[in-house]
Amino acid sequence: MNFETLSTTRCFDGELKRIRHRADTLDCDMTFSIYLPPQVAQGEERPVLYWLSGLTCTDLNFIEKAGAQRLAAELGLILVAPDTSPRGPDVPDDPEGAWDFGLGAGFYVNATQAPWSKHYHMYNYVVHELPALIEANFPATNQRSISGHSMGGHGALVCALRNPGRYQSVSAFSPIVNPMHCPWGEKAFSHYLGEDRSQWQQWDTCELIATASERLPLLIDQGDKDGFLTEQLKPELLRAAAAAAGHPLTLRMQPGYDHSYYFIASFIDDHLRHHAKALDGAEAPQAR
Numbered sequence: 625m626n627f628e629t630l631s632t633t634r635c636f637d638g639e640l641k642r643i644r645h646r647a648d649t650l651d652c653d654m655t656f657s658i659y660l661p662p663q664v665a666q667g668e669e670r671p672v673l674y675w676l677s678g679l680t681c682t683d684l685n686f687i688e689k690a691g692a693q694r695l696a697a698e699l700g701l702i703l704v705a706p707d708t709s710p711r712g713p714d715v716p717d718d719p720e721g722a723w724d725f726g727l728g729a730g731f732y733v734n735a736t737q738a739p740w741s742k743h744y745h746m747y748n749y750v751v752h753e754l755p756a757l758i759e760a761n762f763p764a765t766n767q768r769s770i771s772g773h774s775m776g777g778h779g780a781l782v783c784a785l786r787n788p789g790r791y792q793s794v795s796a797f798s799p800i801v802n803p804m805h806c807p808w809g810e811k812a813f814s815h816y817l818g819e820d821r822s823q824w825q826q827w828d829t830c831e832l833i834a835t836a837s838e839r840l841p842l843l844i845d846q847g848d849k850d851g852f853l854t855e856q857l858k859p860e861l862l863r864a865a866a867a868a869a870g871h872p873l874t875l876r877m878q879p880g881y882d883h884s885y886y887f888i889a890s891f892i893d894d895h896l897r898h899h900a901k902a903l904d905g906a907e908a909p910q911a912r
């Protein structure tokens with residue numbers, strides 16, 4: 625598989641790379657970031673944490689703002705941050721240029737409706753094509769975990785719930801848990817998936833959790849001063865759905881925190897340790 629390394633930057637004794645490649649599932653060129661911890665320079669293969677970002681983001685928001693590399697280096701975790709939508713001059717965008725749909729807002733679904741269905745297959749990209757590229761070309765094991773923020777939190781939860789056994793652990797910050805019933809999700813799903821709401825259920829965490837065949841524990845952090853909390857995110861709906869299904873959920877309401885990457889940076893270490901504990905060969909170091 626061909627790819628181009630756009631940059632390589634030393635970081636906490638590891639390497640941060642930006643990679644551009646042709647994405648067949650999206651029918652466009654894509655750029656992602658990958659952090660290789662120092663253990664890979666010593667010949668080790670390491671497990672991967674995939675991070676899905678939210679609306680308006682590229683691969684860089686998480687890499688530049690979350691501060692995850694320091695502990696990833698210590699834990700020996702590879703971090704992979706894809707972009708949030710297909711890109712390029714041929715890729716359709718919101719006709720009015722809104723930031724909550726189209727470019728930067730792929731919602732991690734496989735679009736079925738024209739004109740979106742030509743490129744907007746972010747689910748297939750993050751679940752299949754990107755891991756295949758990573759595992760064939762980088763010193764990565766096939767042990768994977770997934771996390772994300774907001775639209776990306778929705779993506780992480782949906783990817784894990786739809787693929788029992790594929791991910792060792794899952795977590796999310798401020799996820800859109802019930803996109804079928806919030807303005808961001810209704811706008812995106814009606815365009816990408818059409819008006820038949822029965823087709824939306826397979827992309828909605830609160831729906832998927834009812835019938836999940838694997839009860840992978842969910843770790844979720846949510847700020848109680850998040851401006852999107854009541855209209856878009858609605859974590860209480862996930863709490864109810866998880867309770868009804870008997871699905872293990874740790875939902876931490878964090879007092880005073882908003883929707884920003886300052887919030888993510890404040891709790892990212894807990895999430896990295898959660899994933900490291902679940903991933904073979906990436907145990908957290910002993911406390912000193």
Ligand SMILES: N[C@@H](CCC(=O)N[C@@H](CSC=O)C(=O)NCC(=O)O)C(=O)O
Pocket residue numbers: 677678679680681685689723773774775776883884885
């Ligand atoms: N541009 C918007 C704000 C958009 C926003 O808050 N995006 C979040 C994700 S929201 C859900 O998916 C984000 O991660 N932004 C990038 C960042 O670096 O903070 C506005 O102007 O209101």
